[in-house]
Amino acid sequence: HLQEDELTPDQYGDFISSLPTTGFLSQYRGFWFPTKFMQGVLSLRKHFQAHDTDILMMTPPKVGTTWLKAILFAILNRKHHLDLQKHPLLTNNPHILVPYLDLHLYNKKEVPDLTTYPSPRLFSAHLPYTLLPTSVKNSKCKIVYLYRNPKDTFVSLWHFLEKIGMTTDSFEETFDKFCQGVSNFGPYWDHVLSYWNESLEKSQRILCLRYEELKEQPTTHLKRIAEFLGCPFSSEEETKGMINDISRLCSFDYLSKLEVNKSGTTHNMKNESLFRRGEVGDWVNYLTPQMSEKLDNIFKEKFHGTGLKF
Numbered sequence: 001h002l003q004e005d006e007l008t009p010d011q012y013g014d015f016i017s018s019l020p021t022t023g024f025l026s027q028y029r030g031f032w033f034p035t036k037f038m039q040g041v042l043s044l045r046k047h048f049q050a051h052d053t054d055i056l057m058m059t060p061p062k063v064g065t066t067w068l069k070a071i072l073f074a075i076l077n078r079k080h081h082l083d084l085q086k087h088p089l090l091t092n093n094p095h096i097l098v099p100y101l102d103l104h105l106y107n108k109k110e111v112p113d114l115t116t117y118p119s120p121r122l123f124s125a126h127l128p129y130t131l132l133p134t135s136v137k138n139s140k141c142k143i144v145y146l147y148r149n150p151k152d153t154f155v156s157l158w159h160f161l162e163k164i165g166m167t168t169d170s171f172e173e174t175f176d177k178f179c180q181g182v183s184n185f186g187p188y189w190d191h192v193l194s195y196w197n198e199s200l201e202k203s204q205r206i207l208c209l210r211y212e213e214l215k216e217q218p219t220t221h222l223k224r225i226a227e228f229l230g231c232p233f234s235s236e237e238e239t240k241g242m243i244n245d246i247s248r249l250c251s252f253d254y255l256s257k258l259e260v261n262k263s264g265t266t267h268n269m270k271n272e273s274l275f276r277r278g279e280v281g282d283w284v285n286y287l288t289p290q291m292s293e294k295l296d297n298i299f300k301e302k303f304h305g306t307g308l309k310f
């Protein structure tokens, strides 16, 4: 039997093959991971060393990761990119500017050397809180977490999986699996709860944001994010309209119309597949009333007494 902690990179393949699977997903420590990213999950857990100054952006898939990457990058680097006409977001997809630890940097045989990244390092990952390496849990690094109402998250996930060919299931089958917790980096509710519960005790370290709130009041939340990250907007920056500028630069309309996001690719994936509608409530066009009620019931129970909205 392969002991996880003692695995060498050569043995990851055997370990991953020993996990329960369904379709494109493998079950590991209570969560379902795309099998093709399992190596990254294992390697990140084993090797990533957090720095106290790190900023980690954590999300389940399809809750607005691309958007938040753009926002955090723009906020943190705003002093270097005052001229928005030359901003890196105009020519780079946000996933290039803020790399995934699990999906990209660690998802290969060699352990990456991340010590050369300038501080503060900004990385993202889809791992649930409970599975983060101890070095992250023990460090003072800041974590920004984003989640979204489960109905839009599911509908977004379905379209995405279809588009990139990562499912052979029908819409209904994918829905049933989602309700059973079998979805990319799911169960979705356990993912959200893992960060939410931790943030209640560690509000200085973990900031939980909701897609719908970010969408409704981007300026308020951009300010909150900058304060949380220890780089609040100065009154001069506010007067100059910098918060609105960043908000507009990162908006769905703006990013999705850029050439790089219309025709470019990132890690073999078409950037355009990351931009669909970018709206709240699009689920009404896809879920039957029965499906909607089923999700309501699940999340009512799972989030009961937690303060989480769904």
Ligand code: A3P
Pocket (backbone or CB within 6 Å): 059, 060, 061, 062, 063, 064, 065, 066, 067, 152, 155, 156, 157, 159, 250, 251, 252, 253, 255, 274, 275, 276, 277, 278, 279, 282
């Ligand atoms: P929809 O499929 O509902 O349109 P992720 O980045 O985590 O993969 O999430 C993708 C979802 O975020 C998609 O939702 C996508 O359209 C939406 N999205 C992408 N960029 C956005 C932006 N700048 N603002 C708001 N939503 C955005």
